[in-house]
Amino acid sequence: MTDTSFLQRLTEKVGPGAIFTAPHDIAPWLSDWRGLYAGHAQAVVRPASTVEVAACVSLCAEARVPIVPRGGNTGLCGGATPDASSANVVLSLDRMHAIRNIDIIGNTLVAEAGCILGNLRRAVADEHRLLPLSLAAEDSCQLGGNLSTNAGGVNVVRYGMTRELVLGIEAVLPNGEVFNGLRTLRKDNTGYDLKQLLIGAEGTLGIITAAALRLLPRNDVRVVVLAAVESAPRALDLFKLVFEQCGHRMQAFEFFTAECVDLVLAQSDGVRAPFPMRHASYVLVELADTVDETALRALTEDVIGTALERGLCADAAVSESIAQLNSMWKLREEISEAQRADGTHVKHDVSLPVASIPAFLVSAGERIRKYHPAIRPIVFGHFGDGNLHYNLSRPFGAPDDYFAQHGEALTAEVLDEVARYGGSISAEHGIGQLKRDYFSQYKDPLEIRLMREVKQLFDPRGIMNPGKIF
Ligand SMILES: Cc1cc2nc3c(=O)[nH]c(=O)nc-3n(C[C@H](O)[C@H](O)[C@H](O)COP(=O)(O)OP(=O)(O)OC[C@H]3O[C@@H](n4cnc5c(N)ncnc54)[C@H](O)[C@@H]3O)c2cc1C
Known part of the structure; x- marks a missing residue:
């Protein structure tokens, strides 16, 4: 009332x-x-x-x-x-969108929580700096939301999740007190790192009003490789090779199956088949550096040459221009939209130890096929981070409400398998309301108890975003 x-x-x-x-x-x-x-x-x-x-x-x-x-x-x-x-x-927080400071000596950004991520990325780029957090929603999502969900995105393999970029936080606690932790220090070992509790808390412990973030040098030199790989173990070998030879220059290592490409070709405009033949799966690798395009290109071609020689990939293309680079990315970025256009489906944003991905794909696939041989796994994701979007589309010809009846059982099949490999039921999207039941089912009871105690300490009245996470 x-x-x-x-x-x-x-x-x-x-x-x-x-x-x-x-x-x-x-x-x-x-x-x-x-x-x-x-x-x-x-x-x-x-x-x-x-x-x-x-x-x-x-x-x-x-x-x-x-x-x-x-x-x-x-x-x-x-x-x-x-x-x-x-x-x-x-x-x-949408009216709190001021950039309080960009420090190009300390390489830090201090901005209010309502700043749109894309605007922050452009503002620091003007100062020849990089804010590496990047995701498809960056022109709508806000810094406070990014911190509160500990967002991931496409560059985690190089720069880590949001929490690894945060130096300080200002927040209003559930009793109205202001937590003044807006420090830009790189080194500050003075007791518990309390700001980390607010990162990924999904608004249940307080309201983030501003944050200080690390900035990096701008990586203007970029090359993308699209490689056809015949199996997930080959993708894993390729990941190991690129990591060893290119080190920190690897800033994305994405994976998607032939079924993803089929969907994109069927549903999206302006996309072409990447190779003359259809292959079982594909890997997209982005390498980036601050200077010297010739050297980066030579390194890339060298690594891909080795990969082809060792049979790690069956075919490969290296981007020759920004337009080509963007069209290679488009193939990967269109998958979610193509799956949406294809009709109802269930999404699973899971993570696994990277080395377990091939075995997981085999055993999860077997479980799904056993449930119903015609369900279509649409599997893609940030392979280098161990993060798969293990989505399921309904069998061809099945009614639109197929998942109303089968969604929960299928999700249990996938998540049980994730748990068996020591993975996580939510890699980067959080828990919110959607995954509350799975959270209580799959998370260690001791960890849940400690989290509840933290929640009680911060928010004894239970007013901050009730019904989320727990
Ligand atoms: C097309 C698309 C692509 C995406 N890609 C990715 C991706 O690659 N990686 C990824 O991790 N996520 C991705 N997401 C999910 C989403 O963009 C991120 O979770 C993002 O960080 C949410 O930010 P937001 O400002 O929209 O937050 P909201 O949706 O508004 O809120 C998210 C949560 O944070 C809380 N919250 C928001 N602001 C504050 C604040 N100031 N203080 C305290 N709590 C707050 C809310 O209460 C809520 O619990 C994607 C989403 C879309 C639509």
């Missing part, structure tokens, strides 16, 4: 232009990007400063009103969508 005096006081904290309460105004803030969830809220509030965020949170804490932090709403697990309670307040 809406409490008018609470709403009045909330309005005073941000001003009348920064709060929505009418149902048609708040409607766009109540659902998720994938259209899986829709919730309720009494208000959407859009503070413009850390002080305003703290004032809103203090008031919500006092009134025990649940808060749902909201970034760009590109999260894939329903983490930024309120639950069914009409008491919720959605707190959007």
Whole structure:
């Protein structure tokens, strides 16, 4: 039920232009990007400063009103969508989009949580620096959302996940206190690293208002190799070879199967078959360096020559121009969209020890075929990070609601197999609402207990993004 005096006081904290309460105004803030969830809220509030965020949170804490932090709403697990309670307040960071500092000596960026990731990448590029966090949603997602989901993306094999780029955080805790951890120090061994608790917490421990990140030199020299590999073990051998010969220059090592390419060719415009013959699977490797394109190209051709000689790949093409590089990437980037256009499917964003990927692909495939021989695994992902999108499309001719009946059983088949190899049921998308049950099923009970204790310590009233993760 809406409490008018609470709403009045909330309005005073941000001003009348920064709060929505009418149902048609708040409607766009109540659902998720994938259209899986829709919730309720009494208000959407859009503070413009850390002080305003703290004032809103203090008031919500006092009134025990649940808060749902909201970034760009590109999260894939329903983490930024309120639950069914009409008491919720959605707190959007979209008005906090200032870049506070770019330091080209210390190589750091300090920016507010509502900054769009793509804008940050462009701003530091203008200063000849690289913010390596890069994902397909970068022109919509926000820095606060990236930290809160510990986002991955395509360059993790070289630069690590978001948490490896973060030097400091400013956040408002669930009682309204401001956590002033916005340091840019590289070295700071003074007790527990508390900011790491807020990274990947999906808004359950507080609201991130700003962050300090590491910057790297710009890698303007890029070469992409598209290689046809006849099996996952060959892909693994190729990964080992490229790592040994190219070292840190390897900034993406992606894998996708022939079925992915078939889907893209059938569903997407402007994409051509990569080789004259269809191959069992493909690897896309991107190498990048700061200078000397000739040397990078020579190194790439040398490595691919060795790979062809050793039979690690059956065919390979090296990009000759940026246009070619982009069209090679397009083949990989179009897979999700092509699978969506093909109809209903289930997604599994899992990770495994890299060396276990070939064995996992065999045994998971056997389990799926045993369940139903005509289910179509559409497998692609960040092979070099051990991260597979092990998605399943329905058998040809099966009804659209096939997964309403079979989705859960099939997910259990996949996740049980992931667990058997010591993998994770969520590599980079988090838990949110979507994977809560799997989280409680597959995560170690001791770890869940400790997490609950941390949650209790930070948020004893349980107001911060309730119903997410736990
Ligand atoms: C096309 C597409 C491609 C994608 N590719 C990738 C990929 O390659 N790798 C990857 O990891 N993810 C990927 N994602 C998922 C998504 O983009 C990331 O999870 C992203 O980091 C979410 O940021 P956001 O600002 O949209 O957060 P939101 O969706 O708004 O929120 C995500 C979670 O963070 C919380 N939150 C948001 N802002 C704050 C804040 N300031 N303080 C505290 N909590 C907050 C929310 O409550 C929610 O729990 C992709 C998504 C799409 C749609």
